[in-house]
Amino acid sequence: MKIVFLSTFAIILYVFLPLLSHAAPPPTERVAIERDAGFEKRSLKHGLVDGFPQLPIVPDAELVQSYDKTEGERIGYEAVYHSQRSVPEVVQFYEEKLGSRGWTVVDLPSNRAAVEQSISFKKGRRLLVIAVESEGDHTEIVLEVPIHEKHNGGW
Amino acid sequence: MRERQFITTFLFYFLVTTSTGIALAQGAPTSTEPNLKVAFFGDQGLGTNPNAVMQLIKNEGSTTSVPVKFLIHVGDLDYQNSPSSWETQVDQQLGADFPYFATVGNHDAAQWGGSSGYQARLQQRLSRISGATCSGTAADLGVNSACSYRGLFFILSGVDTVGSGHSTFIRNSLASSNAIWEVCAWHKNQKTMQIGGKSDEAGWPVYEECRKGGAIIVTGHEHSYERTKTLLNMQLQTLDPNCPNANTECVEAGDVAGRTFAVVSGLGGVGIRNQDLCLPTTPPYGCNGVWAKIYTSDQSATYGVLFITFNVDGNPYLAKGQFKNIRGEIIDSFDIIKSLPGAFNFSLSNSGNKSVSPGASVANQITATLINSTSEAVTFSASGLPSGATPTFLPTSCSPNCTSALTIQTTPASPDGSYPVTVTGTAGSVTRSTQFTLTISTGGTITPLTNPSFENGQTGWLDWGSEEVIDNTTAADGANSFHTFDSASVTRMVYQDVPVEGGKDYVLGYAYKTKNLGTNQAHIHVNWPGTPDTSDVAELHNLSGTIATWQTGQSTVTAPANAQTARIQLILSPVTNGVPANDAEIWYDALSFAPAGSGPEVPKNLRIE
Numbered sequence: 001m002k003i004v005f006l007s008t009f010a011i012i013l014y015v016f017l018p019l020l021s022h023a024a025p026p027p028t029e030r031v032a033i034e035r036d037a038g039f040e041k042r043s044l045k046h047g048l049v050d051g052f053p054q055l056p057i058v059p060d061a062e063l064v065q066s067y068d069k070t071e072g073e074r075i076g077y078e079a080v081y082h083s084q085r086s087v088p089e090v091v092q093f094y095e096e097k098l099g100s101r102g103w104t105v106v107d108l109p110s111n112r113a114a115v116e117q118s119i120s121f122k123k124g125r126r127l128l129v130i131a132v133e134s135e136g137d138h139t140e141i142v143l144e145v146p147i148h149e150k151h152n153g154g155w
Numbered sequence: 156m157r158e159r160q161f162i163t164t165f166l167f168y169f170l171v172t173t174s175t176g177i178a179l180a181q182g183a184p185t186s187t188e189p190n191l192k193v194a195f196f197g198d199q200g201l202g203t204n205p206n207a208v209m210q211l212i213k214n215e216g217s218t219t220s221v222p223v224k225f226l227i228h229v230g231d232l233d234y235q236n237s238p239s240s241w242e243t244q245v246d247q248q249l250g251a252d253f254p255y256f257a258t259v260g261n262h263d264a265a266q267w268g269g270s271s272g273y274q275a276r277l278q279q280r281l282s283r284i285s286g287a288t289c290s291g292t293a294a295d296l297g298v299n300s301a302c303s304y305r306g307l308f309f310i311l312s313g314v315d316t317v318g319s320g321h322s323t324f325i326r327n328s329l330a331s332s333n334a335i336w337e338v339c340a341w342h343k344n345q346k347t348m349q350i351g352g353k354s355d356e357a358g359w360p361v362y363e364e365c366r367k368g369g370a371i372i373v374t375g376h377e378h379s380y381e382r383t384k385t386l387l388n389m390q391l392q393t394l395d396p397n398c399p400n401a402n403t404e405c406v407e408a409g410d411v412a413g414r415t416f417a418v419v420s421g422l423g424g425v426g427i428r429n430q431d432l433c434l435p436t437t438p439p440y441g442c443n444g445v446w447a448k449i450y451t452s453d454q455s456a457t458y459g460v461l462f463i464t465f466n467v468d469g470n471p472y473l474a475k476g477q478f479k480n481i482r483g484e485i486i487d488s489f490d491i492i493k494s495l496p497g498a499f500n501f502s503l504s505n506s507g508n509k510s511v512s513p514g515a516s517v518a519n520q521i522t523a524t525l526i527n528s529t530s531e532a533v534t535f536s537a538s539g540l541p542s543g544a545t546p547t548f549l550p551t552s553c554s555p556n557c558t559s560a561l562t563i564q565t566t567p568a569s570p571d572g573s574y575p576v577t578v579t580g581t582a583g584s585v586t587r588s589t590q591f592t593l594t595i596s597t598g599g600t601i602t603p604l605t606n607p608s609f610e611n612g613q614t615g616w617l618d619w620g621s622e623e624v625i626d627n628t629t630a631a632d633g634a635n636s637f638h639t640f641d642s643a644s645v646t647r648m649v650y651q652d653v654p655v656e657g658g659k660d661y662v663l664g665y666a667y668k669t670k671n672l673g674t675n676q677a678h679i680h681v682n683w684p685g686t687p688d689t690s691d692v693a694e695l696h697n698l699s700g701t702i703a704t705w706q707t708g709q710s711t712v713t714a715p716a717n718a719q720t721a722r723i724q725l726i727l728s729p730v731t732n733g734v735p736a737n738d739a740e741i742w743y744d745a746l747s748f749a750p751a752g753s754g755p756e757v758p759k760n761l762r763i764e
């Protein structure tokens with residue numbers, strides 16, 4: 001009986017512990033604020049700053065950091081992800097996902113086989129630039145929203 | 156003894172004359188050929204955008220009459236590890252014999268060497284360039300090579316990418332050069348030598364050796380364009396108090412007093428990044444004013460090239476830099492002054508554009524700043540004044556650092572208009588000048604609109620978007636107009652602020668033409684920031700359809716009593732009244748804004764198409 005109990009407990013540990021550790025996201029750190037005359041920049045490691053635009057994320061991508069920058073009535077955003085997918089796969093993912101959400105391509109990558117590619121989209125007056133670069137053991141994905149008037153369409 | 160002297164002499168001549176070794180510095184400084192224009196860019200790729208960049212280089216001669224004599228690519232050639240594809244593209248766009256030099260970038264390293272790699276192909280191109288020499292073996296090209304062509308001495312370094320000993324090589328190479336103009340070129344950056352997301356990679360020794368050696372530093376890697384002001388220490392980003400102007404760079408050799416600037420020119424065609432550092436995104440930016448110019452996606456950047464022209468206007472020690480984008484817009488324009496250690500040098504600046512009524516006088520403060528050596532007396536003169544206007548300098552000469560008050564006295568007969576005034580300072584054979592615009596206006600003092608006819612691209616106008624362009628195919632005056640279109644659901648707009656006096660009437664003049672316009676889509680608004688009021692040019696509201704020829708109009712607006720600023724907005728509103736979406740277009744040009752009664756506000760001499 002005791003053996004059965006211990007075996008069951010061991011199985012539970014074996015099955016669920018890895019899941020728990022895998023599911024646990026990296027701890028989100030506190031928002032760091034840099035402020036000076038004319039601007040404020042809020043940065044956050046392993047999390048998205050409040051108000052970050054809702055954008056599709058490559059399924060296996062790990063969020064590294066994000067920030068927003070405010071200058072009076074203007075605001076811009078950036079988020080950095082790491083993924084194991086290839087550069088062309090990531091570019092294709094965003095082309096499909098954003099296209100189906102009403103975004104139109106402004107600038108396609110000049111070369112679909114390149115190890116670093118950039119693709120940009122617009123939706124109304126909103127501009128989104130996605131830079132994708134192979135960095136050896138992973139692919140870096142940077143979502144950049146250039147600074148723009150806050151009232152231009154919202155997110 | 157005699158034999159030893161012979162050997163020493165032989166070794167000296169061998170080192171001086173060999174085309175593949177490092178020449179020892181000797182004799183007088185050597186100049187580049189006059190008006191030598193060189194293109195600098197990196198991070199290129201294959202395809203449409205890179206081709207547009209190379210066409211910009213190819214066409215520079217026809218648009219400015221000063222053709223590009225060669226280009227220096229600061230690494231990351233095609234991003235596909237395909238030397239043959241890259242070379243084919245260059246051959247097709249610029250020709251197989253176009254003088255093309257390059258450093259190795261991190262995305263080139265895997266295919267840099269080898270018999271069919273990038274380096275071998277660059278070596279073959281080098282062999283076809285008459286008069287060009289690069290030091291070292293074929294394995295050093297673009298890694299640890301010092302080249303000379305048309306009088307320019309430039310180092311192509313692979314620091315932190317390929318090879319070793321880069322800073323030592325740079326120090327020895329610059330010490331051996333007697334060229335007036337020297338350039339250090341490599342791919343990677345230090346974090347504070349760019350404004351994007353790049354980290355410390357190149358290391359400080361290469362930056363510092365180039366500063367000490369009196370060489371301009373050009374890098375790539377970050378996909379944007381940015382230029383520092385003149386720095387006395389690259390690592391500490393120590394600004395040079397004697398060369399503070401964002402539009403003037405000073406370059407001089409010296410271990411302690413050496414100074415230079417660094418440029419990132421990474422908009423070769425593969426992507427455009429944003430500004431992460433040194434916020435805000437508008438001048439004078441952050442980071443204690445280190446940056447003279449920043450051009451990223453936050454500044455609505457597109458691809459482009461840095462052109463530097465050496466030995467300008469007959470002055471071997473003067474160079475002029477321009478960053479131009481593939482739309483032909485000049486984004487950055489600056490002078491570079493090279494000083495020889497110990498030689499007197501100074502720069503001249505003024506306190507800005509001035510306006511005056513006929514018969515009145517106006518003052519402009521002229522500042523002479525010592526750049527190098529012991530100060531000498533500088534004597535001032537002015538040219539370009541309208542008839543009847545006389546300049547007076549007080550004092551007439553001074554020794555930098557110093558200022559002189561220029562007073563321009565006009566007469567009642569001085570004609571209305573804008574006059575480019577040049578102030579020249581002379582000290583022996585050293586001459587420097589500074590320019591400003593003098594506006595004579597019967598209606599009194601005004602501040603004219605900046606770039607009212609879009610001849611300088613978007614300069615002076617804010618809120619630029621992807622459906623707003625400069626059109627150089629049609630214009631009411633000059634060569635350009637502002638063109639916006641595709642307004643299905645959102646407002647297209649550019650605007651500009653000018654100072655006003657509260658309670659005063661102002662007349663706005665404008666020119667326009669339209670295509671497929673819907674009723675109430677065209678607007679020129681004058682807002683008064685700080686007040687709730689808006690003035691609207693109502694006569695535009697009823698425009699509809701296509702007006703193919705340029706029309707002019709004017710509207711009088713009254714500044715609210717507490718207004719200090721007028722914001723002039725050129726607008727295309729969302730589609731209304733059944734006009735097909737995405738089909739409306741409007742062009743604006745020849746804007747003017749002046750106090751009522753100050754003269755004819757409707758632009759003069761407009762082109763009738």
